[in-house]
Amino acid sequence: MNHVVRDPDFERRVRDSFARQQFMATLGAVLELVRPGEVLIALPFSAALTQQHGFLHAGVVTSVIDSACGYAALSLMEPGTGVMSVEFKVNLLAPAAGNRFVATGRVVKAGRTLSVCHGKLRAVQVDGEVLVAVLQGTMMAVRDRDGVND
Amino acid sequence: MNHVVRDPDFERRVRDSFARQQFMATLGAVLELVRPGEVLIALPFSAALTQQHGFLHAGVVTSVIDSACGYAALSLMEPGTGVMSVEFKVNLLAPAAGNRFVATGRVVKAGRTLSVCHGKLRAVQVDGEVLVAVLQGTMMAVRDRDGVND
Amino acid sequence: MNHVVRDPDFERRVRDSFARQQFMATLGAVLELVRPGEVLIALPFSAALTQQHGFLHAGVVTSVIDSACGYAALSLMEPGTGVMSVEFKVNLLAPAAGNRFVATGRVVKAGRTLSVCHGKLRAVQVDGEVLVAVLQGTMMAVRDRDGVND
Amino acid sequence: MNHVVRDPDFERRVRDSFARQQFMATLGAVLELVRPGEVLIALPFSAALTQQHGFLHAGVVTSVIDSACGYAALSLMEPGTGVMSVEFKVNLLAPAAGNRFVATGRVVKAGRTLSVCHGKLRAVQVDGEVLVAVLQGTMMAVRDRDGVND
Numbered sequence: 001m002n003h004v005v006r007d008p009d010f011e012r013r014v015r016d017s018f019a020r021q022q023f024m025a026t027l028g029a030v031l032e033l034v035r036p037g038e039v040l041i042a043l044p045f046s047a048a049l050t051q052q053h054g055f056l057h058a059g060v061v062t063s064v065i066d067s068a069c070g071y072a073a074l075s076l077m078e079p080g081t082g083v084m085s086v087e088f089k090v091n092l093l094a095p096a097a098g099n100r101f102v103a104t105g106r107v108v109k110a111g112r113t114l115s116v117c118h119g120k121l122r123a124v125q126v127d128g129e130v131l132v133a134v135l136q137g138t139m140m141a142v143r144d145r146d147g148v149n150d
Numbered sequence: 151m152n153h154v155v156r157d158p159d160f161e162r163r164v165r166d167s168f169a170r171q172q173f174m175a176t177l178g179a180v181l182e183l184v185r186p187g188e189v190l191i192a193l194p195f196s197a198a199l200t201q202q203h204g205f206l207h208a209g210v211v212t213s214v215i216d217s218a219c220g221y222a223a224l225s226l227m228e229p230g231t232g233v234m235s236v237e238f239k240v241n242l243l244a245p246a247a248g249n250r251f252v253a254t255g256r257v258v259k260a261g262r263t264l265s266v267c268h269g270k271l272r273a274v275q276v277d278g279e280v281l282v283a284v285l286q287g288t289m290m291a292v293r294d295r296d297g298v299n300d
Numbered sequence: 301m302n303h304v305v306r307d308p309d310f311e312r313r314v315r316d317s318f319a320r321q322q323f324m325a326t327l328g329a330v331l332e333l334v335r336p337g338e339v340l341i342a343l344p345f346s347a348a349l350t351q352q353h354g355f356l357h358a359g360v361v362t363s364v365i366d367s368a369c370g371y372a373a374l375s376l377m378e379p380g381t382g383v384m385s386v387e388f389k390v391n392l393l394a395p396a397a398g399n400r401f402v403a404t405g406r407v408v409k410a411g412r413t414l415s416v417c418h419g420k421l422r423a424v425q426v427d428g429e430v431l432v433a434v435l436q437g438t439m440m441a442v443r444d445r446d447g448v449n450d
Numbered sequence: 451m452n453h454v455v456r457d458p459d460f461e462r463r464v465r466d467s468f469a470r471q472q473f474m475a476t477l478g479a480v481l482e483l484v485r486p487g488e489v490l491i492a493l494p495f496s497a498a499l500t501q502q503h504g505f506l507h508a509g510v511v512t513s514v515i516d517s518a519c520g521y522a523a524l525s526l527m528e529p530g531t532g533v534m535s536v537e538f539k540v541n542l543l544a545p546a547a548g549n550r551f552v553a554t555g556r557v558v559k560a561g562r563t564l565s566v567c568h569g570k571l572r573a574v575q576v577d578g579e580v581l582v583a584v585l586q587g588t589m590m591a592v593r594d595r596d597g598v599n600d
Contacts, residue, residue, distance in 0.1 A: 023207040026176070026198045048176045051217075052300050057173040058235040059213020066209050067201075085208040086414065087438060089239035089389055089539040089586055091566045093559040108584060109543040113413075114386065116541045116584065134558060134566065136539055136586040138387060138438070150202050236564065237588060239389040239436055239539055241416045243409040258434060259393040263563075264536065266391045266434065284408060284416065286389055286436040288537060288588070323507040326476070326498045348476045351517075352600050357473040358535040359516050363509020367501075385508040389539035450502050 003037040003110060006078040010036065013079070014071045017150035021067060029064050031071075037107035039071040045099050056096035058133075061121050065090070065135045068105030069117035073139035074150065076110045081141045082148035086114065088137025096132045098123030105135075115139045153187040153260060156228040160186065163229075164221045167300035171217060179214050181221075187257035189221040195249050206246035208283075211271050215240070215285045218255030219267035223289035224300065226260045231291045232298035236264065238287025246282045248273030265289045303337040303410060306378040310336065313379075314371045317450035321367060329364050331371075337407035339371040345399050356396035358433075361421050365390070365435045368405030369417035373439035374450065376410045381441045382448035386414065388437025396432045398423030415439045453487040453560060456528040463529075464489065464521045467600035471517060479514050481521075487557035489521040495549050506546035508583075511571050515540070515585045518555030519567035523589035524600065526560045531591045532598035536564065538587025546582045548573030565589045 007013060011034045018024060018031045024041075027049060033040040041064045043056075051057040066085055074083040105119040119135035142148050157163060161184045168174060168181045174191075177199060183190040191214045193206075201207040216235055224233040255269040269285035292298050307313060311334045318324060318331045324341075327349060333340040341364045343356075351357040366385055374383040405419040419435035442448050457463060461484045468474060468481045474491075477499060483490040491514045493506075501507040516535055524533040555569040569585035592598050 017202045020202040021207065022198050022200045023210060048172055050172045052167045052170040053232065053234075053298055057171065057213060057217075058238075059209055059216050060173060062212045062216075063207060063209020066212075067207075082203065084203075084245075085242055087239065087241040087387060088208075089237065091237040091558075091586060091588065092235055093566055095234075108541075109581065116543055118584070131559065134568070134586060136541060136584060138541065148203055237537060241408075241436060241438065243416055258391075259431065266393055268434070281409065284418070284436060286391060286434060288391065317502045320502040321507065322498055322500045323510060348472055350472045352467045352470040353532065353534075353598055357471065357513060357517075358538075359509055359513020360473060362512045362516075363507060366509050366512075367507075382503065384503075384545075385542050387539065387541040388508075389537065391537040392535055395534075448503055 003076050003107060005036045006076065010075045013150055014039065014075055017074065018071060023063065024067060027060060027063060034075060037072055037076050037110065039068045039075065039105045041068045041103045043101045058092055061096050061133045062090050064103040065105065065119035065121050065133065068103040069119040069135060069137055070139050072105035072107050072117055073115040076107055077141050080149050081143055082145065082150055084140050084142055086138040086140045088135050090133055090135045092133050094130050094132050096123060098125045100124040113141050153226050153257060155186045156226065160225045163300055164189065164225055167224065168221060173213065174217060177210060177213060184225060187222055187226050187260065189218045189225065189255045191218045191253045193251045208242055211246050211283050212240050214253040215255065215269035215271050215283065218253040219269040219285060219287055220289050222255035222257050222267055223265040226257055227291050230299050231293055232295065232300055234290050234292055236288040236290045238285050240283055240285045242283050244280050244282050246273060248275045250274040263291050303376050303407060305336045306376065310375045313450055314339065314375055317374065318371060323363065324367060327360060327363060334375060337372055337376050337410065339368045339375065339405045341368045341403045343401045358392055361396050361433045362390050364403040365405065365419035365421050365433065368403040369419040369435060369437055370439050372405035372407050372417055373415040376407055377441050380449050381443055382445065382450055384440050384442055386438040386440045388435050390433055390435045392433050394430050394432050396423060398425045400424040413441050453526050453557060455486045456526065460486065460525045463600055464525055467524065468521060473513065474517060477510060477513060484525060487522055487526050489518045489525065489555045491518045491553045493551045508542055511546050511583050512540050514553040515555065515569035515571050515583065518553040519569040519585060519587055520589050522555035522557050522567055523565040526557055527591050530599050531593055532595065532600055534590050534592055536588040536590045538585050540583055540585045542583050544580050544582050546573060548575045550574040563591050
């Protein structure tokens, strides 16, 4: 998909904003790649993030895919615009087992106010990759709100 | 709604399982109430859980509602059954601002394998409560898997 | 829930718009009740609306709940505003078997542009009612578009 | 994606089942393509299917994507298995305007009981195609129910 870039400084804006998401640091998540309409976030396994069976909690899975999608949407917004999640839906396909996970967010349709995204999380395991979850959701451009430009 | 209780020891089972969800401890979440088909989880605000604007990250919001719904579903399952999230959809209604948050999970329909739940998160603010998010999702009973009974 | 009514003529506006939804006539759906933030639509069974096992098609179930939610949202919008569905999520709880079905749409949060709704469909059967489906979705107010005021 | 085919006669089974969905005939929908894990359904515009602004009703959009996804899932199930929709989420990206629409359903993960699918609907317009909606949902294999094998 070819997306229109409205902010030539989009990568710096996304990286600065990601650095302000304290929850990403709490999770140990790392911003891997920022392209127009596409963002990748990596997450190493940590026992502190698990549910009762020792897999990553579904909320952790959702968190990194949501951030990847939100920043994929932000990468296409004009300067001075902030991004917030409106809604998302997550299907969990396999237990989040592995040493390392990679979340991808991609913009399906970039609108002036609402952008629709697809996201996913893959688990990197010894013998290959497993698709853990897919997300479909909506991100909103927030304008004219003091201090919100990311 | 009147639910059939299949495990008289359901509250202990839910509380023990919650205690094994290390991610709930990481968030600082506390299991407040366990009733047949209904669970409440409280979460104090912490800067470590925020997104770029200083509100709780949408993934944190989702995490506690998801756990509340999962345990609401588990509370109605027979002994020896585990619970896993199949899918959920979250609508974010207001920024998650406040000192304290309460997530509620309720079973709408308890099936033998799939249970559908409604959840929500309210923010406790100085001047009252605000509804932050609503969730609609599916939880699955997992049987005959070694070591999975919660 | 107490909703603010911005258009005293909301019921007529909803009823006129419903009458223009030709698809509701195709289904045989009838607008039963219009209250601020709440709409009921009734649908008699018809073989023309079935899937392969003789139940109402999930798309039919969705259609009447979606219209109920859309009009519940429209009932709270100011004059000159149109309504469109942004997204919805439907969980199917039981086969849509019965002689008559009632869809309910209710506004959970009415925003200036986006409104979040809960909907459901109940089947009226010989021995009582069965909850067939629940919906959680977002409706959008459309302004300043020629000819769109419903 | 490479899918395992468990029923060599899958295309005939899907086509026979589609022919029994009376609602597809009511809509005027046509089964265009059946491949392992992928189904296309075409729908010509009809005023009988419209909402209040003259576009296809969101429920119609959902109906054909849902059938496409259900049959994509059925195409990978073993003989004697039926398919039912568990849940789906639809994001509406553009008004459903056009003379002809094509719904696609694809299996993302085929499980023994639950299959997760992605679907979409494109509108064929004079000057090209427009992506109208995307769907993410779950289909269930139904076994051991008399008369349900499609």
